[in-house]
């Protein structure tokens with residue numbers, strides 16, 4: 539049984555931008571960043587970088603990757619994989635769906651990482 543959360547309209551997050559859903563709102567206790575990637579799709583990762591304390595939502599989106607604003611580690615938005623140093627631990631993914639009612643986030647449900 540998983541919870542889902544309506545997090546607003548797709549127009550709320552411009553392409554190349556991200557929005558943070560705070561931990562007390564998403565129910566996981568950890569902030570979740572929802573990214574509008576340059577492939578037009580939406581992806582969600584734990585917002586805190588797996589290296590140190592940094593908000594990935596404040597980073598730079600390139601294609602379907604995000605670069606941490608502090609030490610420039612890159613993560614795959616689709617699978618959470620840490621793509622370069624200094625991060626070595628993957629970021630947790632969360633499923634996001636685009637519905638007629640807007641964006642729906644499934645906190646703690648891993649995104650389909652087969653892409």
Ligand code: FES
Pocket residue numbers: 587588589590591592606607608609610611624625
């Ligand atoms: S805090 Fe993100 S790479 Fe160091």
